[in-house]
Amino acid sequence: MPDRFLPSEFIVNVDHQRCRRCKRCILNCGFGVFDFQNMTTADSSKCVACHRCVVFCPEEAITITRNPLAYREHASWDVELRKAIWKQAQNSGMILTGMGNDKPWLNIFDHLLIDACQVTNPSIDPLREPMELRTYLGRKPDRLEVKLDSEGKIVLENPLENNIMINVPIIFSGMSYGSISLNAQRAIAIAAERLGTLMNTGEGGLHEELYPYADHIIVQCASGRFGVHSKYLNAGVAVEIKIGQGAKPGIGGHLPGEKIGREVSGTRMIPQGTDALSPAPHHDIYSIEDLRQLIYALKEATGYKPVSVKIATVHNVAAIASGIARAGADMIYLDGFRGGTGASPAVVRDHVGIPIEIAIAVVDEQLRNEGIRNMVSIIAAGGIRSSADVVKAIALGADAVAIGTAALIAMGCRLCQKCYTGNCSWGIATQRPELTSRLDPDWGAERLVNLVNSWSLEVKEVLGALGINAIESLRGNRDRLRSLGLDPATNEVLGVKPVGK
Amino acid sequence: MDKSSHALQREEEVKTVELDARRFHYRELNERIKSLINSGYEEIILNGVNGQRYIGDGLVHKVRIVINGVPGNDLGVFMDGPFIMVNDNAQDGVGNTMNSGMIVVRGHAGDVIGYGMRGGKIFIRDDVGYRTGIHMKSYRDQVPVIVVGGSAGDFLGEYMAGGIIVVLGVGVNSGKIVGHYTGTGMHGGVIYLADSIDQSRLGNEVRIFLVNDDDVRRLEALISEFSRLTGLDVSGIDPESFIKLLPASHRPYGNMYVY
Numbered sequence: 001m002p003d004r005f006l007p008s009e010f011i012v013n014v015d016h017q018r019c020r021r022c023k024r025c026i027l028n029c030g031f032g033v034f035d036f037q038n039m040t041t042a043d044s045s046k047c048v049a050c051h052r053c054v055v056f057c058p059e060e061a062i063t064i065t066r067n068p069l070a071y072r073e074h075a076s077w078d079v080e081l082r083k084a085i086w087k088q089a090q091n092s093g094m095i096l097t098g099m100g101n102d103k104p105w106l107n108i109f110d111h112l113l114i115d116a117c118q119v120t121n122p123s124i125d126p127l128r129e130p131m132e133l134r135t136y137l138g139r140k141p142d143r144l145e146v147k148l149d150s151e152g153k154i155v156l157e158n159p160l161e162n163n164i165m166i167n168v169p170i171i172f173s174g175m176s177y178g179s180i181s182l183n184a185q186r187a188i189a190i191a192a193e194r195l196g197t198l199m200n201t202g203e204g205g206l207h208e209e210l211y212p213y214a215d216h217i218i219v220q221c222a223s224g225r226f227g228v229h230s231k232y233l234n235a236g237v238a239v240e241i242k243i244g245q246g247a248k249p250g251i252g253g254h255l256p257g258e259k260i261g262r263e264v265s266g267t268r269m270i271p272q273g274t275d276a277l278s279p280a281p282h283h284d285i286y287s288i289e290d291l292r293q294l295i296y297a298l299k300e301a302t303g304y305k306p307v308s309v310k311i312a313t314v315h316n317v318a319a320i321a322s323g324i325a326r327a328g329a330d331m332i333y334l335d336g337f338r339g340g341t342g343a344s345p346a347v348v349r350d351h352v353g354i355p356i357e358i359a360i361a362v363v364d365e366q367l368r369n370e371g372i373r374n375m376v377s378i379i380a381a382g383g384i385r386s387s388a389d390v391v392k393a394i395a396l397g398a399d400a401v402a403i404g405t406a407a408l409i410a411m412g413c414r415l416c417q418k419c420y421t422g423n424c425s426w427g428i429a430t431q432r433p434e435l436t437s438r439l440d441p442d443w444g445a446e447r448l449v450n451l452v453n454s455w456s457l458e459v460k461e462v463l464g465a466l467g468i469n470a471i472e473s474l475r476g477n478r479d480r481l482r483s484l485g486l487d488p489a490t491n492e493v494l495g496v497k498p499v500g501k
Numbered sequence: 502m503d504k505s506s507h508a509l510q511r512e513e514e515v516k517t518v519e520l521d522a523r524r525f526h527y528r529e530l531n532e533r534i535k536s537l538i539n540s541g542y543e544e545i546i547l548n549g550v551n552g553q554r555y556i557g558d559g560l561v562h563k564v565r566i567v568i569n570g571v572p573g574n575d576l577g578v579f580m581d582g583p584f585i586m587v588n589d590n591a592q593d594g595v596g597n598t599m600n601s602g603m604i605v606v607r608g609h610a611g612d613v614i615g616y617g618m619r620g621g622k623i624f625i626r627d628d629v630g631y632r633t634g635i636h637m638k639s640y641r642d643q644v645p646v647i648v649v650g651g652s653a654g655d656f657l658g659e660y661m662a663g664g665i666i667v668v669l670g671v672g673v674n675s676g677k678i679v680g681h682y683t684g685t686g687m688h689g690g691v692i693y694l695a696d697s698i699d700q701s702r703l704g705n706e707v708r709i710f711l712v713n714d715d716d717v718r719r720l721e722a723l724i725s726e727f728s729r730l731t732g733l734d735v736s737g738i739d740p741e742s743f744i745k746l747l748p749a750s751h752r753p754y755g756n757m758y759v760y
């Protein structure tokens with residue numbers, strides 16, 4: 001049997017008339033597709049369609065096409081299913097993949113429509129009037145008690161919990177050093193600072209070089225406790241307990257030893273070259289009471305900084321979220337089943353969890369019904385692709401959203417889904433120095449700032465159309481959403497009426 | 502140098518203070534401990550401790566804390582330096598995610614001891630519960646150590662990535678020194694047991710070895726330090742008869758995937 005049992009997915013075509021043999025493609029391709037023997041040659045079988053070569057070829061001599069090879073159609077046996085079987089028949093193991101769920105599940109955001117003012121209620125012109133996107137993350141008091149002081153001034157009687165102010169209701173999601181490069185993290189940190197928002201370390205610790213951005217960083221404490229120590233916990237503005245991740249609910253993580261070089265080893269505080277295995281659960285958390293114990297251990301260690309708890313959205317997410325709020329968390333980070341990852345078994349990424357839209361709605365509803373919505377801020381992530389998704393997520397009940405994949409796309413990522421190989425041609429999901437050095441943090445930061453500013457403008461425009469002048473007034477305002485093409489049961493769960501009603 | 506022994510080595514002239522802990526909720530107690538440290542006390546003796554959690558949480562100071570009474574869960578969590586002596590039993594989560602320092606318990610301890618611990622030492626005179634030393638790891642010159650005088654429950658050293666666990670089994674019936682699933686997912690570090698055990702108590706990822714001369718020297722040093730600090734009589738213990746558990750592979754899950 002030939003080694004190459006599976007046909008190439010993509011065909012790399014070099015136009016030799018145009019090619020001036022500069023060999024840039026050889027340098028740029030992280031997957032080793034190109035070679036040079038008198039002329040540029042390409043091994044299509046290695047190509048992942050990341051477009052790095054296409055962008056960097058000065059002559060536009062390279063085209064990448066899908067292999068047009070015909071497969072006999074079969075509505076039940078999708079070609080991808082057949083390919084998976086071929087792969088697993090050849091080498092036994094779980095199929096690994098990167099990025100978020102790529103299956104064509106119903107996308108609820110795309111079935112929600114936003115209201116606008118006409119005639120009877122005036123819209124607001126965001127160019128003329130101030131629009132407030134500022135958001136405070138953290139626990140809000142049950143009630144405000146005020147009294148008059150000796151000079152007759154009104155003063156607050158009950159102390160307020162620590163809250164974090166962000167200028168836009170968009171933060172960057174947790175992406176660890178190890179899964180992405182330090183330059184990618186730097187870019188995100190610079191952008192978070194410029195935007196007045198937050199980034200999140202992910203579970204890989206905090207590199208020394210990022211400590212200056214600590215006022216814009218949430219540090220994560222995950223099951224492997226990598227890089228978690230007193231100084232780290234105190235560095236950021238908040239600590240996040242990572243219970244789960246949308247791309248891989250309920251399972252641990254394995255960062256292979258090849259990716260644990262000197263720098264990553266220093267930040268994770270594990271020896272170079274060893275696999276970083278994150279256990280599936282935190283073994284000190286088997287119950288809500290245990291979660292409370294860790295939340296308060298972190299608060300004690302940090303002088304009562306806000307604590308966020310990140311969970312993957314699963315079937316009974318509402319009850320879990322209620323437990324998290326009652327356990328003392330200040331924020332709940334919901335990661336939907338479309339959330340990205342550096343590496344996950346495809347079976348879990350594609351089939352486990354529930355959509356973020358549903359999770360936001362049911363969690364918001366549950367917390368309101370219990371009268372404890374003020375106890376936590378809800379951060380929604382895992383499938384936020386545009387400013388429209390931001391508006392819809394907040395209208396469904398989120399306080400803010402987090403973006404990961406969108407941020408990487410802004411920095412060049414082509415969603416090739418090969419992050420787990422560590423060969424990312426864009427210098428993002430890799431630790432190979434020749435690849436990471438090509439991602440200039442300032443360039444990346446500028447693109448991230450541009451993206452978030454663009455979305456902010458769009459959110460303000462939509463708010464104006466809604467006749468709302470503060471993002472707070474949109475939160476949980478499901479009456480300003482209608483659904484198109486969703487079944488009645490889903491509408492009910494979402495708390496959204498169908499169009500026309 | 503081992504950071505943990507600093508407090509012991511100090512000869513005299515230690516600035517000591519006693520505190521009656523009975524009146525305090527943990528939050529207040531820990532605030533007081535911090536302020537005592539900030540005002541220069543090097544030894545704090547807590548009397549009447551009764552279940553207050555998080556004592557020593559996140560402390561990075563070279564301080565000695567003596568606890569008379571039973572401290573609550575997560576004693577010394579995220580701790581990075583102090584020496585804690587407990588003259589009684591301790592509960593769950595002793596030395597959770599500890600970075601350096603030392604905790605000595607002159608009694609039993611509960612579950613999840615030394616979870617994710619990266620450095621320092623934990624000595625428990627008697628028995629420990631389930632899940633001890635899960636995901637311990639070493640880093641550079643930091644080698645975490647847990648020594649248990651009695652027996653350990655199930656899941657000892659699960660996912661262990663580095664460091665040393667020693668179980669002395671004093672007063673424990675033969676074959677019962679550890680529970681089941683010992684060393685499951687272990688991929689680094691070493692576990693020493695004073696008594697041999699049935700293979701059925703081991704995870705798939707560990708193998709049993711005999712101790713060598715280096716192991717014996719290391720054990721002798723640890724056991725004598727343990728005995729000195731916990732007061733346990735270790736006269737019947739012979740390090741040469743110990744068994745040693747090592748991971749079968751440093752990458753137990755390397756072949757689980759196809760691309």
Ligand code: SF4
Pocket residue numbers: 012028029030031032033034046047048049050051052053054064425
């Ligand atoms: S750079 Fe990307 S698109 Fe170009 S050949 Fe390499 S893998 Fe294919």
Ligand code: SF4
Pocket residue numbers: 050098099408412413414415416417418419420423424425426428429
């Ligand atoms: S980060 Fe890199 S490897 Fe991952 S999907 Fe994007 S381009 Fe591909």
